[in-house]
Amino acid sequence: MSRKNHHVVVLVLDGAKPLDVGIPAQVFSNRPSMPYELRVCGAAPGPVTGGEGLSYHVAEGLEAFEHADTIFIPGYREPATTEPPAAVVGALMAAHERGTRLAAISTGAFALAATGLLDGKRATTHWHYTKALAERHPLVRVDENVLFVDEGDVLTSAGAASGIDLCLHLVRRDHGVGLSNHVARRLVAAPYRSGGQAQYVPRSVPEPLGDLFASTREWALAHLAEPLTLEALARNARVSARTFSRRFVEDTGYTPMQWVLRARVDLARELLERTDLSVEQIADRVGLGTGANLRLHFHRILGTSPTEYRHTFSA
Secondary structure: OOOOOEEEEEEEOOOEOHHHHHHHHHHOOOOOOOOEEEEEEEOOOEEEEOOOOOEEEEOEOHHHHHHOOEEEEOOEOOOOOOOOOHHHHHHHHHHHHOOOEEEEEOOHHHHHHOOOOOOOOEEOOOHHHHHHHHHHOOOOEEOOOOOEEEOOOEEEEOOOOHHHHHHHHHHHHHHOHHHHHHHHHHHOOOOOOOOOHHHHOOOOOOOOOOOOOHHHHHHHHHOOOOOOOHHHHHHHHOOOHHHHHHHHHHHHOOOHHHHHHHHHHHHHHHHHHHOOOOHHHHHHHOOOOOHHHHHHHHHHHHOOOHHHHHHHHOO
16 A cells, blocks of 8 residues: 555634644654644634634645645534634635545534535534534534544544544555554554444433423333333323323424433443443343343444443443
């Protein structure tokens, strides 16, 4: 495989998040072992106000794109309410047309989506902003679970540290597993993480939009180990099953049984983190019956296995 130097540019926008900027800068740093040349630029040369109280001073403006093979767009603050500069959007589009690969970290996906290059394609961003990205750019197929999405010449990653997963993926794609593992060791990072970002969301059960059926939800959470049917939930709420189902969806965005399943998976997460109970014992305690059933739903909702989750999150 060719070791010809690959030119990487990191674009620093106003409000850029320090970790999001630092990850590609560190992964693709200029060093003898790396077949990459790194440059950092802004919309214009000079100071750039960053996020978290930091600022940057970049030596180059958008002219740095001219010879770039890959451009990284780190995340920045207030992506759902601010538009990237028109000059930046135009320069990204022109670079892509020349064959440059574009990769967004976290909320950098908003700037990439503004080019229209994600329309009709899968993309992701930090879980906190997935709904905002879908609303702002409805033609983008937002996947809220994955750590990153590779659509060939446009790539996106979830929040912050998943930028490491994306960068290692690109090193692996460009130069193979050996160099990717070498970089991972240098970063003291996992060469490959299983699962998606749903496992890092505080709860998979959504916060209720109102107080409708709050007491029934509380009752259900206290009885997850027992058989819970739509009829039992509706009976507790003292309405018909049809009315309960319709109004529950309006209030939470989930059907009653979807909500119960996610509540059971949430409880399983807590037990995996805080106890030494076996997967079979946990499955019984949360009302999922068997370990196989727990593994099935755990993977469908969180994109990982109970064993892998415990290894990652147990104290």
